[in-house]
Amino acid sequence: MAFTLPDLPYAIDALAPYMSQETLEFHHGKHHQSYITNLNNMVKGNEFESASLEDIVKKTYNVADKAGIFNNASQHWNHGLFWQWMKPNGGGAIPGDLEKKLIEDFGSVDAFKDAFVQAGVTQFGSGWCWLVLGTDGKLQVTKTANGINPIATGEGTALLGCDVWEHSYYIDYRNSRPNYLEAFWNLVNWDFVNENLA
Numbered sequence: 001m002a003f004t005l006p007d008l009p010y011a012i013d014a015l016a017p018y019m020s021q022e023t024l025e026f027h028h029g030k031h032h033q034s035y036i037t038n039l040n041n042m043v044k045g046n047e048f049e050s051a052s053l054e055d056i057v058k059k060t061y062n063v064a065d066k067a068g069i070f071n072n073a074s075q076h077w078n079h080g081l082f083w084q085w086m087k088p089n090g091g092g093a094i095p096g097d098l099e100k101k102l103i104e105d106f107g108s109v110d111a112f113k114d115a116f117v118q119a120g121v122t123q124f125g126s127g128w129c130w131l132v133l134g135t136d137g138k139l140q141v142t143k144t145a146n147g148i149n150p151i152a153t154g155e156g157t158a159l160l161g162c163d164v165w166e167h168s169y170y171i172d173y174r175n176s177r178p179n180y181l182e183a184f185w186n187l188v189n190w191d192f193v194n195e196n197l198a
């Protein structure tokens with residue numbers, strides 16, 4: 001079955017002023033759609049046509065002649081979650097279980113946020129920064145290049161990810177990736193992050 005673009009779980013202007021309607025029109029409507037269109041074209045008639053998205057990501061990671069499929073599949077997976085990791089009037093109080101775990105593993109919520117922003121700022125070129133529940137049961141902050149994600153690397157469960165490709169912030173923040181990452185805290189859907197922890 002062909003992959004399709006999921007609707008945003010909110011109105012296209014609902015994340016403004018932190019993420020504008022114009023950014024979402026391009027990022028969701030054009031960039032995310034392109035990954036899906038490319039992926040559908042690339043899996044047509046081969047072994048991946050009826051595979052799940054997760055399986056495609058895992059089976060094509062680091063396989064030289066499958067790089068095109070991997071890039072588009074992983075980006076489809078990443079963006080499908082990215083839209084859900086944000087909500088209008090996001091940010092605010094962090095659910096108790098998650099807050100406790102963040103303090104346990106990072107020392108404080110602010111220390112986690114600093115590490116996450118730092119990972120995003122220092123990701124050279126396109127990529128993502130992540131909050132991952134590692135296979136050792138500990139929370140960790142990581143960063144990846146391009147479309148690589150925690151299911152590809154097998155380092156754990158992605159609890160939160162932020163897209164630091166320029167297409168994610170250039171309309172609203174121009175070259176200032178740090179300002180975009182700081183503003184992201186006003187959008188985070190902590191309830192959804194917490195659901196993935198449980």
Ligand code: MN3
Binds near residue numbers: 027031079163167168
């Ligand atoms: Mn993107």
